[in-house]
Amino acid sequence: MRTLNWMVTATLLLSLNAVAQQPADSQTSQPATTTSAPAATPDQMAQPTQAAPAIAQPAPPQAAPQPTTMDQVVDRFVMREKGLIKMLQTRTPVIETYLQNLTLDPALGPVPQNDKYFLGRMDLSTTIDRKDYIKDDQSMEKHLLGGFSKLFKIQYQPLGFSWMIFADRNDFDRQHYDFRYVRREFLGDVRCLVFDVTPKPKSGQGRFLGRVWVEDQDYNIVRLNGTYAPRPRNAYFFHMDSWRLNLIPGYWVPAFIYSEEGDFSAGVKNQMAFKAQTRIWGYDLKKDGASDELTNIRVDSVQDDSPTAQDASPLAASREWQQQAEDNVVERLQRAGLLAPDGELDKILQTVVNNIEVTNNIDLPRPVRTRVLLTSPLETFSVGNTIIISRGLIDVLPDESSLAMALTHELAHIVLGHNLGSKYAFNDRMLFSDESTYQNLGFKHIPEEEAAADKKAVDMLKNSPYAQKLDGAGLFLKMLNTRAGALNALLTAHLGNNMAEGATVTRMSTLMTSAPQVDWNKLDQIAALPLGGRVKLNPWDDKVELVKSQPVAITSARDKMPFEVTPFFPRLTRTGTTDTTGTAGNAANATPAPTTAASTKPN
């Protein structure tokens, strides 16, 4: 896969703004030493202009004496699990599950048949509860464990996919479980102790059954893999693989859960087969419904740099107005946990936009900015001069010309003056709960504007450095077209226009006519990537960056997996002990000391 292509070509192509394309050394890539505080890894990403951290970072737990027996290790990670549950009680992260039901294709193996999408906000205070951003009558049943409500009438419970953020929220202890040490094993840079966990007989339904990986420094669980047993009547627990990341000192925070069911071996009768990715982010978001809503609405990124003696002309006033609306929406989406803060990835996106602008002699009164929507469904939209593109769409785009295709459609709207959303300059329109964002904001154009933007965008691309590479963009759309019928949820835009109508791709569809045919057996033809292959999201502060992965050779058509859900396998590293907010710069593990946090002790 050509993961690094963008970074290279984006730098080679004429880039007007001299952006340093060197990826910032992420703080998670620096393993901490065990004995001393490592040097601070400065956070090199641009900070958002507004939005101070909403909630102070929790203090790291006090270091405790190293356990000397496996029994002590078990006691320790049981205690740390309770500490994590307590730390997260003040948090309301965003949780997204994207699921593909599978069917067997004789040539390609299991392929998506249809899909489902859930997005909500979890409240981890007392019981795990969630509020959904997308109103779907069949997703409203709450408080169910993990799984289907009825075995024979398959209905997914969104809450079920989040169940394995903890092994067992209430009873993860020796009274309810047997723990058996298996071996030591590295997960990424982190040495782990591996334990098999089985519920004791008669300890109740829905207990965790599986394996946990425990890091050998603070003894936090970093991965859980298994299911729940025994199952209650009329419910079904699926299998899950749950990963945590060390995003703040002393804690490993639930970030990814992969779920999968299905057996396609010959003769198997079971019809249920799916793959699902659950992502959790926005741990540092402010809890919704705070009373200081009004004071949060600020437009402080607007700087009045006009000469002081001048009054605004009607046109200047209307541009100011548009800018206010734009800033309000961007700030509100970020506060709802739907938009990444301005960062490194935006510099790459802006370079591509600049390439189009320069070669088309586009000179706009205000610069075009870009931001990344944190969700999976493939969509783009623009608010004033800000182009917003979803993480899921960036993930599946195979090359820079396809990225240019996606961004240029929105740039065309801006150039053509299809301004939407100036009504959001009225601040009262920003006063809604986070989970009702999709009901209160919308940036869908009428079909005539869509057609005009497509036409303008194709013209602009043909004048651009991407003119000779539009085959790649056309091939991407063709591949999307072959899968569109099965990927309705992935292709349902929640704020912008859909890229397809029914099973037919409509966005920039003229590019498909000149593109080569989709050829599954041509192994070097990569029309689209699997989900999750490009963008790395920090679940604590919502920052995004490009994944730095080595290309893996494709050896058969089944390896291509365009638009598909794949398992997670994050490279685990320990975070540095210096945080980015500057509130808690002490070394978490430097000094062994008795545990003083009584609240983290098991009951």
Ligand SMILES: [Zn+2]
């Ligand atoms: Zn459009």
